[in-house]
Amino acid sequence: MTLSALVVDFGGVLDDFGELSSGRAAGSDAETAPVVRAVEWLRDRDVTVALLSNGDSRPTTIDCDRLFDVVAVSAETGFRKPAAASFRHVLGQLGVSAERCVIVDDEARNVAAAVEMGMVGIVHSDVESTLHELSVLFESELSEQSR
Template identity: 40%
Template sequence: MSEERTRSAVLFDFGGVLTSSVVAAFEELSAELGGERRLLLRLLSKDEESSALLVAHEEGRIGEREFEDGFAERLRAHGVPAVGEGLVGRMQAQLRPDLDMIALVAKVRADGHRVGLLSNSLGDNCYAGFDLPAMFDAVTVSGEIGVRKPSRRAYAIACERLGARPEDTVMVDDLEQNITAAHRIGIAGVVHRDAATTAAALARLLAPSAGQ
């Protein structure tokens, strides 16, 4: 059965969807610290200790400073003279709001569809400058619920808060593995690359609004 024009709600990721690329930001910091450009990304995804720190932080089991100090130690173990304090801020310094995506969220909502945020949190102030309660019908942040994407439970909680069934929902995320996980509970997915292609994909998936 086709998924086209059957969905009525959208969950949006934050970093890399409502902001500029997280990958590019982490590459810039890697270079700034004197390592090779993919070092931060490689450690956070492949290094067991770094990955464990990230998961613990995103699930709210350790705070920003504990994550910073632990990750700085892993960077030093790989030859990069990193200091923990302020490291998360430096990781986020290159991120900028994507105004086209913020406008798209508003348009989808204005068209009568429910919109929610589902985000893996990083740091104490990663959402600074965004009025999330004003932008979304529901906000779900991993550090507050104790579970992160790609856990099925994270998607289920986000749908419940949004008041939408998974089979009526679309997830927009810049990481393909998070879309694959969303599919497992019946959520349709859009792998975000830019606002124009995401808008086109949502137009194919969302049910017509009143008046269309």
């Protein structure tokens, strides 16, 4: 089955600048982070993308309406990862089955819970490995496009 959707966490993933982190000023615009650029690149290639966050509000350092087809923040949905309901909710909003969806999160327990539901999981530990795994899964040259 072909993968057609991506669910990504914000904190620890979309705000990770990788090797550039040490040179970033506090409060810098997260929209230039490598994983954000990967999200843009995948969306341009018809991959449906959702933000799934346990946050108290939508992130203000990125343009959620531009980057995501679906935004699911715990404060708005009432569901918190790693509860299965949080993943069911976002999959329902995306209109895809779990098997067609990749999740990227920096918390292994969240990824494990999503994988138990049938999603393909990536535990984000660093920018380079996440971009590599996404490029393999979506069969693209993502790692080159996001730098």
